Amino acid sequence: MIPLLVCDDSMMARKQLIRALPAEWPVTISQANHGEEAMLVLRQGLAEVMLLDLTMPVMDGFEVLAALRDEGLSCKVIVVSGDVQEEAIRRVSDLGALAFIKKPADPEKLRETLSRLGLLDTPAPASTSSAPAPVAVPPRPAFELKINFRDALREISNVAMGRAAALLAKVLGVFVQLPVPAVNIFEVSELHMTLADAQRGERFSALCQGFIGDGIAGEALLLFHDSEIADISRLFKWQPKDETETSEMLLDLASILIGACLSGISEQIDVRFSQGHPQLLGLHGSIDSLIHVNQQRWRKTLAVEISYSLEGHNVHFDLLLLFTEDSIQRLSHKINYLLN
Structure with a gap:
């Protein structure tokens, strides 16, 4: 039996990945919630193959690959990640990963990759006059992973933000550093506190874009810190002459970020979102004014918070996906269908 380690901070992702494994592959499976846990297993020599996520707390996948190389540890690593930026794929290859598979892992793609790497092959029995019949692989024990709604939505958002980052990276020629998304249900006062924390004492510009589909509705809210707009202009190779051009x-x-992110979510939960046009909520404003204008429609909301930053640039912006309270039940139903 081959000792296999599945390392991902999302229980949903681990469940999907374990389900996607070839049934005949003779493996014993262990799991890690983040890179630091994985390294404990690897240092004991308890994993011959590892399926590794990139975006994780404590110690991410890039750091795990670097630690494996620096410590001279032997393990065949296949990265399975939602971060599909071309630069991310190049970096993990340089760090020693044997292959890259985008999330959610397609079973046929996973099988083809394992086969190409020779990991599905088993040694042929020694030639004898009466060769024994091949030994059947024992059934793999079922993993009963208790997946809650927030974990599942966080993983869906993780995949979606990775696709948005790949598009942004291609348009701007940058590497986008991705966080682990945060998922919370807020009263408007709590949302106020979250946005105020994101503001970090600065003035900002804010945009929103509404979306609706199959009983699920909400708004995407994007916050730009004013001190970073000049850097964004340089990346776009566009020097706005006035506030009208800055708004454009x-x-x-x-449009790039919100559209790609919503597309990634809709594809996973099989919902077609109709999207409104992005709207400018204000330039150089304050959190207080934003909350005051929108407090009726944001009375209670399910919020997914994603904070992007661009490597090598003073650019950091916050994307919040704000689902209406009425959408939670339908969204939960779609996610449960996806899991089962």
């Missing part, structure tokens, strides 16, 4: 530039960036 930010609306273009919002």
Whole structure:
């Protein structure tokens, strides 16, 4: 039996990945919630093959690959990640990963990759006059992973933000550093506190874009810190002459990020979202004014918070997907269908 380690901070992702494994592959499976846990297993020599996520807390997948190389540890690593930026794929290859598979892992793609790497092959029995019949692989024990709604939505958002980052990276020629998304249900006062924390004492510009589909509705809210707009302009190779042109530039960036992120979510949960046009909520404003204008429609909301930053640039912006309270039941139903 081959000792296999599945390392991902999402229980949903681990469950999907374990389900996608070839049934005949003779493996014993262990799991890790993040890279630090994985390294404990690897240092004991308890994993011959590892399926590794990139975006994790404590210690991410890039750091795990670097640690394996630096410590001279032997393990065949296949990265399975939602971060599909071309630069991310190049970096993990340089760090020693044997292959890259995008999330959610397609069973046939996973099988083809394992076969190409020779990991599905088993040694042929020694030639004798009466060769024994091949030994059947024992049934793999079922993993009963208790997946809650927030974990599942966080993983769906993780995949979606990775696709949005790949598009942004291609348009701007940058590497986008991805966080682990945060999922919370807020009262408007709590949302106020979250946005105020994101503001970090600065003034900002804010844009929103509404979306609706199959009983699920909400708004995507994108916050830009004013101190970073000049850096965004340089990346776009566009020097706005006035606030009208600044607004146009930010609306273009919002269309890229919000559109790709919503597309990634809709594809996973099989919902077609109708999207409104991005709207500017205000330039150089304050959190208080934003909350005051929108407090009726954001009375209670399910919020997914994603904070992007661009490597090597002073650019950091916050994307919040704000689902209405009425959408939670339908969204939960779609996610449960996806899991089962």
